[in-house]
Amino acid sequence: MSAPIATPWLSSQSDTDPRSASGATLRWGIIATGGIARSVAQDLALLADAELYAVSSREQATADAFAATYGVGKAYGDDGGVHGYQRLLADDGVDVVYVATPHAQHHEIVLAALNAGKHVLCEKAFTINAREAAELIDAARGRNLFLMEAVWSRFLPGMQRAFEIAASGELGDIHWVTADLGFPAPYSPTSRLWARQDGGGALLDIAVYPLLWALGTLGFPQTVSATGFVNDDGVDSQNALTLGYSHAAQVQLTSSLLSHGPRTATVAGNRGYLQSVGSINNPRHLVVATGRDERRTEEFDVIGKGYTYELREVTRCIQQGLTESPVMPLEDSLNTMRLFDGVRAQIGVTYPNDKH
Template sequence: MSEVRWGIIGTGTIAKAFAADFRYAKTGELRAVASRDKGSADAFAEQFGIELAMVDYFSLINSHEVDVIYIAVPHVFHFELTKACILAGKHVLCEKPFTLNQAQAKELFELAQAKEVFVMEAMWSRFNPAVEQALEWVEEGEIGNAQSVQASFGFALEQDPSHRLFNRELGGGALLDVGIYPIFLAQLIFGKPDFVQNQAVVGDTDVDLLEQLLLGWDGGQLASLEASIITQQPNRAVISGTHGYIEFDKEWYKAKAITLCKQDGSEHTMTFDFQGVGYQFEVEEVNRCIQEGVLQSPNHLWEDTLNLLSTMDEIRQDIGVSYPGEPELYEMDVEHHHHEHNHHHKH
C-alpha cells in the first residue's frame, strides 16, 4: 500500500507540536490542514510544508486527498468531529481525552466498528520508548511485583477565564487535560482501578484546577497521582515494586531516559535518543494499523480509552465538574461511590 496520507484539524499548540514531529516518522505523508481561520491554515501549511490548506473542517473530512485525520481542537469538539470523520469513512487519531465522557466514546467506537474505520485516542506517551521500556521491565519482573505508581503532571497558568483550560464551555480543567496522563500510566500498569478517591480544588469558572488522586486495586496496588493547571509540578513518575523501582526522567510523559533501581542499590539507566518530542511514534503506530487493516491499536485499545474515561467520569461526578450537554454522567448510581472521604475546596 502507498503512504498513508494525513490531514490535521486545528492549528493550535498541540497541532504544531504534532506537525513538527511528523517529519521524524518513518512512514506517512502530511498532506492537508484545516482551520476555520484562513490566515492560520495558510501559515500552518507554509510552516510545515503542507500542500493543502483548507478553511472548512468538512472540506478536509470529505477530501479524497487524505486517509486519516488527526483532530487537535478543544475537547468539547472531539465527539462531533470524530463522528463526522467516521461517517465520511476516514480513519481518526483524536487528541486526548478522546471524548468528554465514556458514553460519547462508546458511541463513537460502535460507529467505527460499523463503518470499519481505524480510530485511536492520541495517547502519544503510550508509544514513547521510555514508557514502552518501563512496561517491559514490569512485565519481565525486573522490580518484582509492581505495587505502586506515583506520578504528576501540572504547570502554572495565569487564571484567564477565556483560556481554553479555564473555560467550562471548552471542556477546561486539569483532569481531562493533564490528569489523564498519570491515570493512563497507573492503568497501563495495573488496569482499571477498583477504588477511586480524590481531593480537588474547583475554581471560580467551575473547572478543576488541582487534584490529588488515590487509585486502588483489589490486588493491593495503589497509585498516588497529581494534576494541576495552577502549580508547577515536578512531572516525575516512579513505578515501585517488591524488588526495586523504575524512575522516569523529568517530564516523564516524553522522557528520553529511564532508570531501573534495584533493591541492592544497583542502578541501570537506558537513554533513548529520538528527535523531537515523540509524536512520531503514534503516527507510525496509526500507519501500521491502517496498513494491516485493523480497527484499533493493540497497544492502546478502545477498551483502554473507555477505562480512562470511566475513571475520569467517576472523579468528575464526585467533584461536581460537568460540561455542557452531558447530563448522562449524573444518572449513574451514586450509592456506589465513597463520598465521605472526599472534601472539595473552592479556590
C-alpha cells in the same frame, strides 16, 4: 471500576525507526492549527510514508499560513456557512485525519470524519465523557474504520521500557505507584485550559499522563477516590486521585494547573523500584534499583518531538487493515473516560456536553 483489563501495552515496533516506511503512503488531514497540531505536523513530515495533504481552520488565512509553514498541500477555512473541517472531510484525497481541537469538539468532528469514511487519530482527552466515547467507538466499528486516541506518551521508548521492566518481574510484585504532573497555567476564562465549555481543567488535559503509569503497570483499578479544587467557573485546577487494587496495590496521582511539581513517577515492588527522570510524559532516563545497593540508569533518545511513535502506529495499523491499535485499544480509551466521569462526580465538575 471493573477488574484490570489485560492489554499488551508493549509495542512490537519499539526497536524500529518510526520514520521508516511500513507500507503505502497515507494522505493526512490535520484539523485545527494550534500548538499541538504544529508539533504533530513536524513529526508527520518525518515519516517516509506520510503526506501532509490538507489542513483546516476556522479562518482561511490561518489555514493558509499553516499550510505554507509545514508544506501542506491544501488549506480549508470556513466558507459560506460550511466549516473548514467539513470542507476538508469532503476531500476524497484525505485518507486519515488528526483531530487537534479542544476536547468538547472531538465528538462532533470525529463522528463527522467517520461518517465521511476517514480514519481518525483524535487528540486526548478522547471525548468529554464516556457516553460520547462509546458513540464514537460504535461508529468506527460499524464503518470498519481505524480510530485511536492520541496518547502519544504510551508509545515513547522510555515509557515502553518502564512498562517492560514492570512486566518482567525484575521489580517483583508492584505494590505502589506515584506520579505527578503540574505547571502554573495563567488563568483566562477563554483559554482552552480554563474554559468549561471546552472541557478545560487539569483532569482532562493532563491527568492522563500520571494515570498512564498506573495503567501500564497495574491496569485499571477497582476503586477510585478523588479530591480536587474547583474554581468559580466550575473548572478543576488541581486534583489528587487514589486508586485501589484488589492485589494489595495502590496508586497516588496528582495533576495541577496551579503549581510546578517534580514531574516524577515511581513504580515500587517487593524486589525493587524504578523512577522516571525528566517529565513523566516523555521520560528520558529511568533509574532502576533492586535490593539495597544495585542501581542503574537507562537513557533514551527520542526522534523528532516524540509524536513519531504514535504516528507510526496509526500508519502501520491502517496499512495492515486494522481498525484499532493493539497497543492503544479503544476499550482503554472508553474505560479512561469512565474513570474520569467518576472522578468528576466526586469533585463536582460538569460540562455542557454532559446534558446532550
